[in-house]
């Protein structure tokens with residue numbers, strides 16, 4: 001519309017007119033130490049949101065599986081009442097478990113993604129920017145959290161459509177968001193840690209598949225801890241997914257939960273995961 | 287000439303130089319990829335690191351860019367030791383790796399914005415700076431297309447914009463023009479030189495195109511088997527070889543040697559057994575593909 005006659009910017013044959021690169025002469029001022037981490041985390045999350053905006057198919061395809069779980073498994077088991085759920089319909093009981101599951105599947109993919117980024121050369125370029133490895137890993141962890149959160153919202157909507165009685169209390173929903181993000185941070189770091197050990201996409205895909213199902217079935221996502229055999233109870237106690245599900249259940253359904261313990265475990269697990277993955281990230285650069 | 291250069295490099299205060307390597311060595315298992323590399327790149331210079339496949343150019347660059355761990359004292363970038371202060375070194379660097387690499391799922395603008403963000407470009411000047419970097423490599427029109435729709439030459443220019451957005455004092459380019467057509471090659475060099483003229487940045491570049499090195503590099507170092515074997519301005523190296531040939535009895539009517547002749551003289555003609563192994567060929571070829 002407003003054609004500036006003096007300098008039509010795109011038609012100009014000169015690749016860089018003097019006025020055109022004025023800002024590229026001055027290096028930016030480095031951020032102070034403590035502000036660096038949140039800035040990097042924000043940058044990684046922004047990238048994740050941009051990618052989701054360009055291509056939403058993953059969001060839809062990943063909604064199919066949880067929808068099937070809730071629709072078939074949830075409705076059937078609600079009818080046959082095989083699992084003691086403390087008075088609530090089974091589909092309500094399992095909905096938080098399915099939210100946690102779909103978030104975990106997304107997070108586990110991050111190890112594969114970081115190997116893909118290594119192979120594509122993108123990771124190496126990021127490692128040559130003023131971004132400490134721990135900041136890069138934390139950024140990826142929270143990016144996984146943001147993506148999982150969007151997926152969780154989709155599953156919550158599906159569950160609500162299927163008649164699950166969920167809370168709409170904003171404070172509780174904030175807690176749900178925190179639990180989803182922390183859990184995803186842990187699982188993405190778990191898979192990035194394994195990526196740093198096995199170093200190849202094929203091996204990681206095998207391991208990823210081998211651990212996600214045991215993590216899911218070895219948790220309280222589908223059945224209460226009380227009905228598990230002793231050994232599975234022990235597995236479930238060591239499984240961060242159980243604490244995430246417990247928190248989600250307590251917050252979404254108002255059942256009794258150990259919220260303080262759940263969040264402590266999730267925060268500690270995420271911190272340990274970030275530490276381990278940061279330590280091993282350098283192996284991917286070699 | 288290598289010992290002289292090494293001595294001089296060590297004596298000169300390393301802080302004056304853009305890059306110094308002193309006896310730089312790096313081995314992958316039993317393979318000594320870099321084996322006693324001595325190098326000094328002056329500020330503002332365009333320095334070309336040349337050498338056959340497998341000479342160790344990429345490995346040396348990965349040591350300088352902090353991607354590979356190096357012992358203290360071997361490398362200095364504007365006085366900073368990557369072994370001691372990685373972050374300070376990284377803040378000065380713009381890096382374009384040998385492999386074509388941009389995030390295919392993001393637009394060109396988003397790719398550059400990510401680098402502006404991780405180099406702490408403040409929000410108020412971020413958009414303008416990114417636009418200038420994209421304009422500097424002629425990508426303004428394609429900026430909002432996904433990078434997976436770019437041609438190889440466009441990805442290279444996008445990578446250049448990513449490297450330039452932080453106004454690096456040292457631009458490191460590993461075979462920036464591999465796989466590009468002659469016009470795109472000239473384009474990449476013109477963009478580099480335009481920014482260099484304005485900023486005075488130092489450029490460390492590797493290439494297999496001797497004509498390119500001759501035309502655009504102030505000085506070149508010819509690497510072979512992990513070490514610099516010849517060092518000087520392209521003209522010096524050409525003249526040196528011509529004089530040596532005449533001293534060996536070559537007729538004065540012979541055409542003056544080209545930089546390619548110097549390359550053949552240093553690297554030996556044809557492939558020798560330590561260079562050009564399968565991995566080199568594969569990694570070199572991979573860069574010719576558009577995206578990984």
Ligand SMILES: Nc1ncnc2c1ncn2[C@@H]1O[C@H](COP(=O)(O)OP(=O)(O)OP(=O)(O)O)[C@@H](O)[C@H]1O
Pocket residue numbers: 286314317318319320337338339340341342343344345346384560563565566567570
């Ligand atoms: N990650 C690695 N693991 C094992 N060996 C490696 C690795 N990277 C490089 N090498 C070996 O180190 C030597 C030097 O490789 P480098 O990539 O530095 O050569 P180059 O000069 O960059 O070659 P080209 O011109 O083909 O890019 C080669 O023998 C190569 O096989």
Ligand SMILES: [Mg+2]
Pocket residue numbers: 343344345384460
């Ligand atoms: Mg190389």
